[in-house]
Amino acid sequence: MEQTARFQIPLLAPGQVQKELTHNEALERIAMLLCPIVEGPPQAEPPEDPEIGNCYLIEEAALGDWQGEGGSIACFTAGGWRFIAPTEGLSVTDKSSREIFQWRSGGWEAGIARCREVRIDGQNVLRGRQPAIPDPAGGTVVDEQCRAAVAAVLEGLRAHGLIG
Structure with a gap:
């Protein structure tokens, strides 16, 4: 059966008998990818009582009905489990944490x-990492409290990767 290269969505063939089966399978796969929402972070085993339409991320060491499908998206349908192998950059939203995977x-x-x-509101607040800024040193008047505060700010910027 001919299918798309990216997500293996089945294509209709000229003169194909029972085109509705191929068409319905294609719609199931498209529905999984249209706005992919999963029930949580990757897990190894399928839930005991999944609801139709719920999708899950599968851990690499998958078990049970998911064995051999590690890394895939699993969606429970009226016809059982359907799996989609992800492609580089595919994003899904975790319904439970609202995180994007x-x-x-x-x-x-x-x-x-x-x-x-x-x-934020058209104002650029963060860009690429800037060059290193040296810790305060030297000078004729040394204010230890000021130096400590500046050093703490610089350490915070370094810890967040904003400066070298």
Whole structure:
């Protein structure tokens, strides 16, 4: 059966008998990918009593009905479990935590935002990492409290990766 390269969605063939089966399978897979919402973080075993339409992320060491489907998205349908192998960059939302999981380099990752800059109300508040700033040193008048405060600010900026 012909299918799409990216998500293996079945395609109709000329003169195909029972086209509705292929068409319905394609719709099931499209429904899983249209706005992918999962019930939680990756798990190894299917739930005991899944509801039709609920989707899950599968851990690599999957068990039971999910064995051999590690890393996939599993969705429970009227016809049983359907699986989608993710492609690089695919994003899903975890309904329970509202976190976004992304498929990166062969695994699901959460809590990592990838961007070049952050703007709030059109104001750029965060850009790429800036060069290192040295700790305060020298001077003719040394204010230890001020130096300690500046050093703490610099350490915070370094800890967050904003400066070298």
